[in-house]
Amino acid sequence: MVRIKGTIGDWPVDLTVELDDPEWARLGKQLQREVPDAPPPAPKVSQDEAVWLSAQALLRDGGPVSGPQLLAQLDALAGGNGAGKRLLVRLRHCAQVKVENGGDAPVYSWVNSAAV
Structure with a gap:
């Protein structure tokens, strides 16, 4: 679940997005396909x-x-x-x-x- 609160201009916004695990996975794959030039994740440092x-x-x-x-x-x-x-x-x-x-x-x- 993701909750987005804020305003658009003078209008208050309070939006909740709920997705099942398979939907989140599908969304993640779609975003990776749409952003092929995204930098690789930084190597983990101890x-x-x-x-x-x-x-x-x-x-x-x-x-x-x-x-x-x-x-x-x-x-x-x-x-x-x-x-x-x-x-x-x-x-x-x-x-x-x-x-x-x-x-x-x-x-x-x-x-x-x-x-x-």
Whole structure:
């Protein structure tokens, strides 16, 4: 069952569509035939891989950041201090990450992969 609520112009719309399982299957097949250029479904990514990709994006998009600041962000991203520390170590060993001495704390920055 699908319920559609909203308005068309000033007219309120409250529509319920009910189909049996075979009808839903037939509708799905018909839609696939009508949209042949639809992109293939994205490959499934594990939760760990998704967090790793997010950690890389955090550093890549955020610019240079001190180790303690980065660790706090990774803790929040990963949902805990232990997981955040593992991400920090993984970033430290990543070829696209540059770690420099920043005085009191190391400074992490993203290096353009084309320049590596």
